[in-house]
Each structure stands twice: as structure tokens, then as C-alpha cells.
Amino acid sequence: MTVRVHATGAAGEAVARLVPQLVADGVASGITTLDPSLWGPAAEEESAKRLGWTEAVAISDALVEPILALRDTLHARGVKHIVLGGMGGSSLAPEVITQTYGVALTVLDSTDPGQVRAALEDRLAQTAVVISSKSGSTVETDSQKRVYEKAFRDAGIDPIERIVVVTDPGSPLDVSARADGYTVFNADPNVGGRYSALTAFGLVPSGLAGVDIRNLLDEAQSMELTLALDTPDNPGLVLGAAIAGTVPLKDKLGIVADGTYIVGFADWAEQLIAESTGKDGKGILPVVLDTDSPELGLNLPDLQIIRLVGDEDDTREVREGEIEISGSLGGQMLVWEYATAVAGRLLGINPFDQPDVESAKIAARGLLDARPEPTEPLFVDDSGVEVRVAGGLELAEHTLSGAIGALLAQLGPDGYVSLQAYLDRVHHPEFAALRDVFAAKSARPVTFGWGPRFLHSTGQYHKGGPAVGVFLQITAQPDETHDLAIPDRPFTFGQLIQAQAAGDASVLAEHGRPVLTLTLRDVAAGAAAITAAIG
Known part of the structure; x- marks a missing residue:
């Protein structure tokens, strides 16, 4: 199945304006022939050893x-x-x-x-x-x-x-x-x-x-020649220009599975784009959306929507201002990798390094080594939620709803909310539903990540991208009776995940990002308590 990309509105204008220059500059063939100079002198050393994916x-x-x-x-x-x-x-x-x-x-x-x-x-x-x-x-x-x-x-x-x-x-x-x-x-x-x-x-x-x-692999191979050619219909060039070339830049990318047979693709694309572009105060923030997510009805000027559609939908009219892409899984993986490399060139950043990923790991390791006593909560809500703040966040009232309101009040017109659940995603999937609740309340793009896995994904963007995010951590109170030892290590899994959450919060705070940490004494009732507090 051929990968097809259709763009309208600002994204379509970006394609018309930028793809001819990308073709003239030989960007597609340059990526394929492993040219490390495409992203500038500062990126050349890293790029020279990171193009093997082609x-x-x-x-x-x-x-x-x-x-x-x-x-x-x-x-x-x-x-x-x-x-x-x-x-x-x-x-x-x-x-x-x-x-x-x-x-x-x-x-x-x-x-x-x-x-x-x-x-x-x-x-x-x-x-x-x-x-x-x-x-x-x-x-x-x-x-x-x-x-x-x-x-x-x-x-x-x-x-x-x-x-x-x-x-x-x-x-x-x-x-x-x-x-x-x-x-x-x-x-x-x-x-x-x-x-x-x-x-x-x-x-x-x-x-x-x-x-x-x-x-x-055959699906990916079927796209290799198309992606290597410097032509106006190269889907890697078209997609890269559409997501990173709008003026002004729509730097939030809402990815919606809408008819595609591919399951969970947006979660993979989220890491690829966020970790590749979120640095030097720049970047594209992927936002994984459903077909009924609140953001789709908000007409946000900085949110570009891209829909993953089925091949049978190729003849339908693309919604004005949106991008649609269809094709096989292997083909799309290769196309999105090319497009992300192209986006890095357009944004003026190195798409192959991740300078801020290690900071949270180092902070967590330090907490595991030092093993400090947990900081006392600012207060404990009536529902049994411990509340802590960092990054300059100040609360006018000591209630759960007041704390969440104070965090959302830090949102600017180009901001986003990052929800981070350091919890068991297998047994408590209900926390993912909080994403839509916060999007409806804040009227801004909201990302959701399970900790610590998002630290290896959007965590780079949180520290290195535009400083416009507000961060809500949800953790569980340590339960020594249900903890699990790690053989030949001086810490347990419970201590490790707590250190990862606390370490990331400290790094975010050092970067001036407001952080609200909610520690649940009753995880089973936690999502409902937070939803009720939002009102």
C-alpha cells in the first residue's frame, strides 16, 4: 500500500511553499545517501552516526x-x-x-x-x-x-x-x-x-x-525508492513540510486514528516527533487524540490535526486545515522517520540527539543513592490525596480543586497540560480518561503519559522544548507490603518508581516548569477523586 499524504489550509500552504525548495536542495536523496550536513555544522557529528535507519x-x-x-x-x-x-x-x-x-x-x-x-x-x-x-x-x-x-x-x-x-x-x-x-x-x-x-x-x-x-519489511521496502527521490510528491518531504512549516508554526500536532487499520500508531509517533524535535526551546508536541477528543472542537490556532485514515478513504475530501495520511504500517514508519528528519531541518534543530533525556535519570539515580526521607505534603485533601508543588507553583487554597485550578491558571495562550501517571496501567487504565477531562476544562492541548515510560519519549520535549507546559504528576503512596525486590540491588521497584517521579519533578522545577504532584493513598478511588475536583 502506497503511503499518501494530503494537506489543506496552513499545512497545504507550507507544502506548496517548502517542498520545491526541499527538492531543489536534494534533501530526500541526501538523507538516503547519509549526508550528515543537512542539519547544519553543529549537528553534523551526531548526524554522521545516526542515519543508519535509512x-x-x-x-x-x-x-x-x-x-x-x-x-x-x-x-x-x-x-x-x-x-x-x-x-x-x-x-x-x-x-x-x-x-x-x-x-x-x-x-x-x-x-x-x-x-x-x-x-x-x-x-x-x-x-x-x-x-x-x-x-x-x-x-x-x-x-x-x-x-x-x-x-x-x-x-x-x-x-x-x-x-x-x-x-x-x-x-x-x-x-x-x-x-x-x-x-x-x-x-x-x-x-x-x-x-x-x-x-x-x-x-x-x-x-x-x-x-x-x-x-x-516488505511494506517498508516498497516505499524506499519513493522516499529517496527528490520529487514534489515524496511523502516524507510533504509530511515534514506540513507538520513543521506552517506560518505561524502550529507547534502542537494532534494525531487522530480515524479509519486506519493500524493500532496504536500515535503512541509510537509521539516519541519519534517529541524526542527528535523538542530541544533548544523549539519543537513539535504530538498530542494523541481520539475522534471525539475535546481539542477537535476548539479550533486552536496552534494545533495542527493529522488523521490516520484507511486506504479506502483516499478519495474523500480532507477536512479544511487538516492533514490526512494513509498506507501500510511498515511504509508509514519509514515515511514518518523521513518526515521527522525533514522537520528537524525546517526547525533548525538536530533531530538525532536528546540532550535532556539523561537529566531525569541522573536525578532519579541520585535519589536512589541518597535515599532521602519523602518530603511532607503541602496538605492532604479530604479524599486522601497528598498534594505537593514545585517549580514556583503557588496555591491560594488548600483543596484538591484549588490546587488543580492553580496549575491550570499557569497556562498561557500557547500552553499545554502534561498528565503523568506513575501507576499500574494494566490494572488502572481509567486514569487515561483524565486526559479528555483536563482538555475540556483547560481548553488547551493535553498529553497523557504513563510513568516512567514517557520519560523515554515526551520527557525530552518537556525540558528541551518551548517552556509553555504545566505538569501534573499522579503517583501512589508506597506500599511496602506489596512492593517487589530487585535481586542484587539496594532498592525495590516501589522505591525506583518513586525516585523516577521525584527526580523528574525536580528537573522540571529546575527548568522553571510548574509541577503539581498528587500522591494517592487510595489508587482505586483516585481517578474519580481527581475528576470530581475538576468540577
Whole structure:
């Protein structure tokens, strides 16, 4: 299926104005031939080692047979359940791939002890685990590997036969896993995590779970020539210009699944765009929307809507001012990667680095090492919610509704709300519904992220992008009776997720971002209490 992009309004004007110059400058062919100079001298060193994703299809073809052979071996051992321990680009691509292909995969991209325990207790005797980390030092995946190793041994199962590792060659995880005898798949080190969907990071867990990964690569391959050509109808150039070239810039991108067969694509695109463009005070903020989300009826001047539609809808008239895109999953993944690189050039930033991602990790690590006593809440609401503030946020009244009102009052005309739930997303999906509640109340774009996974995604934009966001953290009060130890580590999963939330709040505050943290003593009643407080 060919990927088609249609743009009207300001986005259409941007395409008409910018694509001819992109064609004249040879941007598409330059990306394909790995030209690191396209994003300016300051970005050249990083770009020179981050363009391998343009060759991912050809390089990944050699992985297909080994992945399928391992799948057969695991089936022979009685494995019927695949778990993926990964964060950010290591988990978001396999999640959309398996959901779209209708294949079961348990994605463990959390440090919430309840969510980790639930995964451990789910068909362990029939489970194989993919531990996926580009750097090989990601604390979440290291912790997941340790806890699964212990669980397998306790069950009388050799973890060497049940754990598969995906990482960059020469990483700490690559070295230790090979020494221990684990099966290891290496990915191309010249591909950044968020561009790694069509590399081993996307293919190994998806293929082991049962996806036809050769078909996925074929879909992407069918778009390679089109994307390499400097032509006005190149969808990578058209999409890049449409999302990053409007005047004035519509720097919020509302992504709506509206007829596409692809499941969960916006969550993958969210990381790709936010982490690639959110830096130097610039960026495009992706906002994952439903077809009935409040923002769609607000006519916000800084919100560009893009709809993911089905191929059967190609002849319908595009809504005025919107972008529509259709096509296969593999084809769209490659198109959006090209478009994001093009957007970086138009915005004048380096789309391949992530200078602010490490700050929250460093802060969390410091809290784990120092193990300070929790700060006392400013007050505890009648519903049992502990309220804390940071980043200069001041409250006129000590009520939950007053605290939320004070946070929303910090919103400017070009601001956004970031909701961050450091909770068990498997057992408490109801918190995601708060996104629409806050959008209706604030009349501004609202993003929602499960912590700590969003730290590997939109977390870069929060610190490096435009300083117009307000931040609401939702955490759970530590419960030592239901916590989960991490083997050979001096901290538990409960302590880790608390440190990640507190660490990110401190970094946001240092950047002058207002932060409201609500700690729930009763998680089951938490979403209803917050909704009631909004009024």
C-alpha cells in the first residue's frame, strides 16, 4: 500500500511553499545517501552516526530467518507467551506492530511493582522474555531482567533458555549477556532508539510473538525508492513540510486514528516527533487524540490535526486545515522517520540527539543513592490525596480543586497540560480518561503519559522544548507490603518508581516548569477523586 499524504489550509500552504525548495536542495536523496550536513555544522557529528535507519530494511533482512528459527525453538520448549522488557523506542514499536498484526505481546515498560508482579505471575512456565536496551544500561530493563532471572530459577527453569537480549554491539548488556550464554541479537549502532522500529528492536519481540516480520519489511521496502527521490510528491518531504512549516508554526500536532487499520500508531509517533524535535526551546508536541477528543472542537490556532485514515478513504475530501495520511504500517514508519528528519531541518534543530533525556535519570539515580526521607505534603485533601508543588507553583487554597485550578491558571495562550501517571496501567487504565477531562476544562492541548515510560519519549520535549507546559504528576503512596525486590540491588521497584517521579519533578522545577504532584493513598478511588475536583 502506497503511503499518501494530503494537506489543506496552513499545512497545504507550507507544502506548496517548502517542498520545491526541499527538492531543489536534494534533501530526500541526501538523507538516503547519509549526508550528515543537512542539519547544519553543529549537528553534523551526531548526524554522521545516526542515519543508519535509512538502511534498516536491507540490514534487517538478515535477521528474519534467525528470529523465526528461535521462535520455533521456543515453541518446542513450550513457550506460548512473549514478554518484552523495554522502554521508549525498544517497546513502543513492538507494541504497535503486534497490536496491528493481532498478535499477543506483554509489554513490560514499567517499574510499578504491581504491574511487574502481574507480568511475573502470568504463565511463567510458558513464557520467554525479550530484554531490550540500546545502551545496555537502562535501569528499568536491567531490573526486569534480574527479577525474571530469579523467577525462572525459582521455578526450576534455566533463564538462559528463556531470556533473549537485544542491544547494541559492545554495550554492557551485550558483553555480560554473551558471557552468561544468553541468545543476543545486535542492532545497528548507527540507529537511534526512536528510529529503530525496523531494526532488531522492533523485529525480535514482534517476530517471536508471531508477527509476519518479512511482510512488515516488505511494506517498508516498497516505499524506499519513493522516499529517496527528490520529487514534489515524496511523502516524507510533504509530511515534514506540513507538520513543521506552517506560518505561524502550529507547534502542537494532534494525531487522530480515524479509519486506519493500524493500532496504536500515535503512541509510537509521539516519541519519534517529541524526542527528535523538542530541544533548544523549539519543537513539535504530538498530542494523541481520539475522534471525539475535546481539542477537535476548539479550533486552536496552534494545533495542527493529522488523521490516520484507511486506504479506502483516499478519495474523500480532507477536512479544511487538516492533514490526512494513509498506507501500510511498515511504509508509514519509514515515511514518518523521513518526515521527522525533514522537520528537524525546517526547525533548525538536530533531530538525532536528546540532550535532556539523561537529566531525569541522573536525578532519579541520585535519589536512589541518597535515599532521602519523602518530603511532607503541602496538605492532604479530604479524599486522601497528598498534594505537593514545585517549580514556583503557588496555591491560594488548600483543596484538591484549588490546587488543580492553580496549575491550570499557569497556562498561557500557547500552553499545554502534561498528565503523568506513575501507576499500574494494566490494572488502572481509567486514569487515561483524565486526559479528555483536563482538555475540556483547560481548553488547551493535553498529553497523557504513563510513568516512567514517557520519560523515554515526551520527557525530552518537556525540558528541551518551548517552556509553555504545566505538569501534573499522579503517583501512589508506597506500599511496602506489596512492593517487589530487585535481586542484587539496594532498592525495590516501589522505591525506583518513586525516585523516577521525584527526580523528574525536580528537573522540571529546575527548568522553571510548574509541577503539581498528587500522591494517592487510595489508587482505586483516585481517578474519580481527581475528576470530581475538576468540577
